[in-house]
Amino acid sequence: MIFLCCLLYANLVVAQNIKSTVSEKEHFVSGLMKRMTLEEKVGQLWQVAGGFATGPDGSNLGSLKVIAEGRIGSVLNVSGVKNIRKYQEAAMQSRLKIPLIFGMDVIHGFRTGFPIPLGEAASFDLALIQKGARWTGTAAAAAGLNWTFAPMVDIGWDARWGRVLEGAGEDPFYGSQVAVARVKGLQGDNLSNTNTIMACVKHFAGYGAPIAGKDYNSVDMSMGHFANFYMPPYKAAAEAGAATFMSAFNDFNNIPSTANPFLLRKLLKEKWNFKGFVVSDWGSVGELINHRVAADKKEAAIKAISAGLDMEMVSNCYFENLVDLVKEKKVSIKVVDDAVRRILNKKFELGLFEDPFRYCDENREKETVESASSREIARSISERSIVLLKKSDNILPFRKDLNSIALIGPLAKSKKDMCGAWSTANVNNVITLYEAMKNRGVEVNYAEGYDLGNNKIVNYDSTLSAVEKSDVVVVAIGERASESGEMRSKTDISIAAQQQELVSRLIKTGKPVVVLLMCGRPVIFNEVRDKAPNILLTWWLGSEAGPAICNVLWGDYIPSGKLPMTFPRNMGQVPINYQYKSTGRPYPGDWAAKYIDSPVEPAYPFGYGQSYTSFKYSNLKLISDNLGKGVHAKISVDVTNIGQYDGEEVVQLYIRDEAASVTRPVKELKGFKKIKLKKGMTQTVVFDIRDDQLGFYDNNINFVVEKGDFTIMVGGDSENLNKTLFSLK
Ligand code: BGC
Numbered sequence: 001m002i003f004l005c006c007l008l009y010a011n012l013v014v015a016q017n018i019k020s021t022v023s024e025k026e027h028f029v030s031g032l033m034k035r036m037t038l039e040e041k042v043g044q045l046w047q048v049a050g051g052f053a054t055g056p057d058g059s060n061l062g063s064l065k066v067i068a069e070g071r072i073g074s075v076l077n078v079s080g081v082k083n084i085r086k087y088q089e090a091a092m093q094s095r096l097k098i099p100l101i102f103g104m105d106v107i108h109g110f111r112t113g114f115p116i117p118l119g120e121a122a123s124f125d126l127a128l129i130q131k132g133a134r135w136t137g138t139a140a141a142a143a144g145l146n147w148t149f150a151p152m153v154d155i156g157w158d159a160r161w162g163r164v165l166e167g168a169g170e171d172p173f174y175g176s177q178v179a180v181a182r183v184k185g186l187q188g189d190n191l192s193n194t195n196t197i198m199a200c201v202k203h204f205a206g207y208g209a210p211i212a213g214k215d216y217n218s219v220d221m222s223m224g225h226f227a228n229f230y231m232p233p234y235k236a237a238a239e240a241g242a243a244t245f246m247s248a249f250n251d252f253n254n255i256p257s258t259a260n261p262f263l264l265r266k267l268l269k270e271k272w273n274f275k276g277f278v279v280s281d282w283g284s285v286g287e288l289i290n291h292r293v294a295a296d297k298k299e300a301a302i303k304a305i306s307a308g309l310d311m312e313m314v315s316n317c318y319f320e321n322l323v324d325l326v327k328e329k330k331v332s333i334k335v336v337d338d339a340v341r342r343i344l345n346k347k348f349e350l351g352l353f354e355d356p357f358r359y360c361d362e363n364r365e366k367e368t369v370e371s372a373s374s375r376e377i378a379r380s381i382s383e384r385s386i387v388l389l390k391k392s393d394n395i396l397p398f399r400k401d402l403n404s405i406a407l408i409g410p411l412a413k414s415k416k417d418m419c420g421a422w423s424t425a426n427v428n429n430v431i432t433l434y435e436a437m438k439n440r441g442v443e444v445n446y447a448e449g450y451d452l453g454n455n456k457i458v459n460y461d462s463t464l465s466a467v468e469k470s471d472v473v474v475v476a477i478g479e480r481a482s483e484s485g486e487m488r489s490k491t492d493i494s495i496a497a498q499q500q501e502l503v504s505r506l507i508k509t510g511k512p513v514v515v516l517l518m519c520g521r522p523v524i525f526n527e528v529r530d531k532a533p534n535i536l537l538t539w540w541l542g543s544e545a546g547p548a549i550c551n552v553l554w555g556d557y558i559p560s561g562k563l564p565m566t567f568p569r570n571m572g573q574v575p576i577n578y579q580y581k582s583t584g585r586p587y588p589g590d591w592a593a594k595y596i597d598s599p600v601e602p603a604y605p606f607g608y609g610q611s612y613t614s615f616k617y618s619n620l621k622l623i624s625d626n627l628g629k630g631v632h633a634k635i636s637v638d639v640t641n642i643g644q645y646d647g648e649e650v651v652q653l654y655i656r657d658e659a660a661s662v663t664r665p666v667k668e669l670k671g672f673k674k675i676k677l678k679k680g681m682t683q684t685v686v687f688d689i690r691d692d693q694l695g696f697y698d699n700n701i702n703f704v705v706e707k708g709d710f711t712i713m714v715g716g717d718s719e720n721l722n723k724t725l726f727s728l729k
Contacts, residue, residue, distance in 0.1 A: 050078030055282030070094030084144030099356035103147035113425025113542030133185025142368035151182035153233035160213025162488030169564025176236035203248035227697030264308030286315030382548030397555025409476035420540035421485025436546025455496035484520025560648035613643025
């Protein structure tokens with residue numbers, strides 16, 4: 001009883017505190033806004049670039065003079081306490097001393113580079129992903145930043161689009177959970193803590209589906225398609241409390257996202273009750289002119305601000321026109337005030353009005369950035385991001401007493417390429433595979449094998465002599481970091497022919513061969529896929545790439561990653577994903593949705609990844625009694641580790657709606673659990689079945705759950721599944 005009273009009292013105090021902070025914030029911001037001139041208000045809506053450009057028109061860097069006039073609200077692309085202090089000091093010279101917020105694309109680690117986000121998503125380990133983001137946020141905040149343009153939550157089915165690298169892959173259910181983990185990790189519990197930063201959910205909306213995989217291209221999709229496949233991660237991230245959103249470059253239903261009232265006002269701000277602010281993408285308000293929906297900057301400003309776009313990044317349509325537009329009554333002051341208030345609220349929540357320099361502590365920066373613990377986290381995420389695609393001999397994991405290795409391929413020695421796109425990593429501190437192998441004390445006979453610049457086999461004689469001297473061959477093939485990312489769309493995602501030919505030649509020598517695939521997106525590599533006995537997908541893993549790969553090669557960590565995107569077998573299959581719809585003429589069959597010159601099946605399905613050990617699934621059961629509230633059934637399955645090593649498995653649950661009022665996918669991931677199993681052991685894994693796994697969005701974006709039959713599937717990837725039936729009555 002006493003305990004209960006204490007608890008109630010404590011809750012009351014917390015509730016009062018929250019209330020008082022809310023009213024304190026409202027009170028403060030309203031008071032401030034009363035003192036602001038229209039020019040100062042418009043100033044809050046402009047973000048300029050500081051140190052460097054991440055888009056066209058890079059000469060338009062922000063000036064300290066304009067900041068000191070109170071005409072700029074935020075600066076992007078500066079970091080480091082010393083630099084940031086300089087800009088903040090300029091803001092403190094302005095009449096009302098409104099602090100700036102500092103944003104940057106910190107998307108996979110800060111200075112200590114983490115795996116590219118797509119690679120990290122292969123870990124299927126949400127706690128780890130959140131921990132990684134927590135560390136990224138802590139380090140970025142220590143370097144003076146209070147805002148990152150992450151996470152990118154765009155769903156991608158098209159590996160031609162180079163930005164699939166920045167997301168969590170193709171699946172809306174998994175993508176939503178990763179989005180939440182990343183938002184929570186970056187923002188922590190309280191934005192006012194000096195080790196947290198604001199997340200920015202991007203790119204709203206549908207940016208991951210550009211026609212023909214061409215970055216910045218138009219997007220065209222039905223509302224039902226958007227609601228079920230692309231929208232869920234944005235919604236989940238908004239519900240998780242993301243502080244900001246970024247509008248996408250693309251158009252959506254014929255209206256550029258940056259000026260799209262349906263997306264920004266109706267869906268995000270009204271339906272989802274989003275209280276943060278929306279920033280444009282780099283220059284995208286100005287680009288409304290290129291989209292040909294605005295004749296000039298003035299019209300662009302009217303369209304964007306009316307649609308609900310609060311802050312303009314880099315282009316200066318608001319800066320040049322909004323004051324006049326309000327005076328001419330073409331834009332209501334209410335609309336401007338709403339945008340200003342949203343931005344000032346966040347500055348308040350960050351604690352910047354209390355102390356504009358609270359993120360500027362040089363000691364904290366020194367202690368935090370590139371700390372030893374950041375490298376440990378980087379290594380552990382990297383190990384868990386690696387996917388074992390093939391293992392058909394007994395060479396992996398390496399014996400501890402292995403003497404010599406022929407290490408082939410320049411990617412094994414490249415620090416820069418391990419960092420991937422949008423990297424803030426300190427390149428000099430990347431440990432390459434070559435260095436890590438040497439550190440293990442094994443004899444490393446390195447040969448370049450092929451030239452990374454033009455992908456030609458070079459100095460084959462020295463490659464052969466390295467092979468002859470060695471017990472095993474490890475060959476690193478793949479893409480350079482500059483080949484995936486923004487502006488890096490490709491019409492052919494194949495691994496260069498000569499890299500593949502080199503692997504074939506190495507296999508012919510008769511030595512055991514392990515292929516490492518280093519890349520930023522799904523790639524096609526059929527020659528290697530057919531012939532190589534062992535293939536590990538290592539993406540671009542960042543600062544600890546070398547040690548992490550070695551730990552997996554030597555079995556200090558048994559690989560457990562699973563593919564977050566389908567790997568196609570040829571270009572004609574792209575875009576490809578596992579949750580396509582049946583169609584009226586489903587495959588297999590003659591008059592079926594298929595190709596006459598290629599199998600329909602991908603090279604590797606979504607969710608796929610092997611281990612050095614193996615797992616058996618049995619005893620799939622539906623339990624329909626003694627269920628908790630809101631639970632329609634439970635699914636239970638026994639998973640047994642039948643191999644030679646302790647290992648981890650991602651147990652995956654897929655559901656198919658057998659008959660619905662609209663067309664539904666052949667299967668959808670609706671649950672997963674990553675379990676650790678000692679060899680010989682069995683674990684029973686149980687999933688609850690609830691409304692949110694059975695329902696879908698109708699064409700008006702209402703979530704509906706329909707009664708009827710569902711096929712429930714459980715297994716270790718999206719193709720090898722045990723099945724049972726469930727009826728929702
Ligand atoms: C990208 C954004 C990024 C912004 C700022 C743009 O080119 O599309 O994702 O956050 O630049 O660097």
